[in-house]
Amino acid sequence: TQLLEQSPQFLSIQEGENLTVYCNSSSVFSSLQWYRQEPGEGPVLLVTVVTGGEVKKLKRLTFQFGDARKDSSLHITAAQPGDTGLYLCAGKLNNDMRFGAGTRLTVKP
Amino acid sequence: DAGITQSPRHKVTETGTPVTLRCHQTENHRYMYWYRQDPGHGLRLIHYSYGVKDTDKGEVSDGYSVSRSKTEDFLLTLESATSSQTSVYFCAISVGGLNTEAFFGQGTRLTVV
Numbered sequence: 001t002q003l004l005e006q007s008p009q010f011l012s013i014q015e016g017e018n019l020t021v022y023c024n025s026s027s028v029f030s031s032l033q034w035y036r037q038e039p040g041e042g043p044v045l046l047v048t049v050v051t052g053g054e055v056k057k058l059k060r061l062t063f064q065f066g067d068a069r070k071d072s073s074l075h076i077t078a079a080q081p082g083d084t085g086l087y088l089c090a091g092k093l094n095n096d097m098r099f100g101a102g103t104r105l106t107v108k109p
Numbered sequence: 110d111a112g113i114t115q116s117p118r119h120k121v122t123e124t125g126t127p128v129t130l131r132c133h134q135t136e137n138h139r140y141m142y143w144y145r146q147d148p149g150h151g152l153r154l155i156h157y158s159y160g161v162k163d164t165d166k167g168e169v170s171d172g173y174s175v176s177r178s179k180t181e182d183f184l185l186t187l188e189s190a191t192s193s194q195t196s197v198y199f200c201a202i203s204v205g206g207l208n209t210e211a212f213f214g215q216g217t218r219l220t221v222v
Binding site for chain 1: 151213216
C-alpha cells in the first residue's frame with residue numbers, strides 16, 4: 001500500500017477541458033511537492049506547498065494543500081496537449097520523502 | 110538545469126553480474142539520491158548521500174550499495190543483479206537540505222535478463 005495514493009491513475013481528456021487530480025494520505029506531511037514527468041525524462045518540480053490550506057497557482061495549474069496537511073489536489077484549467085505527462089506528488093514525513101505512484105494524464109488535441 | 114548526468118542511459122545485463130550506475134553533478138550539491146521507478150510504485154529511495162563518504166539506506170536498499178568518493182560523483186552498484194532489479198533508476202540532488210525539493214537526472218533504464 002502506497003503512503004500517498006494518487007487518483008485517478010489514468011486520465012484522458014480533450015484539449016480545453018478542466019481536470020483535477022488528487023493526492024491523499026492518512027499521514028501528516030511537513031511539505032508536499034508536485035512533479036511532472038515526461039516519457040524518457042526525470043521528474044521536474046512544479047511546486048512545493050507547506051502550509052495547511054495553502055493554494056498556489058502556476059499559470060493554468062492550481063495546487064492546494066489540505067487544511068490538515070494530509071492531502072493535496074492539482075487542478076488544470078483548459079488543458080493543453082503540452083500538459084500530457086505523469087504527475088507525481090511527494091510528501092515529506094519526518095526526514096523521509098515519499099512519492100505517490102502518479103496520475104498519467106493524456107490531453108488529446 | 111541542475112547539471113546532473115547519469116550514465117549509462119540504457120543497459121542490459123545478465124542475472125548475477127555486478128552493475129554500476131554513475132551520477133555526476135556539476136554544482137557541488139551536498140545531498141544526492143538514488144531512486145528506482147517501477148509501475149504502480151512510484152519513486153522509491155534506494156540510498157542517499159549527505160557528503161563525501163557519508164551515505165545512508167533508503168526504503169529499498171537490499172541488493173544495492175553506493176559510494177561517494179568525490180562531491181560530484183555518486184555511484185550505485187548492484188552487487189549481483191537480479192530480474193527484480195529491472196527498473197528505471199534516477200539520480201537526484203536537493204539544494205535546500207535533506208529531502209527537500211529534488212532535481213532529477215534523465216534516468217538509466219536497466220534490464221536484467
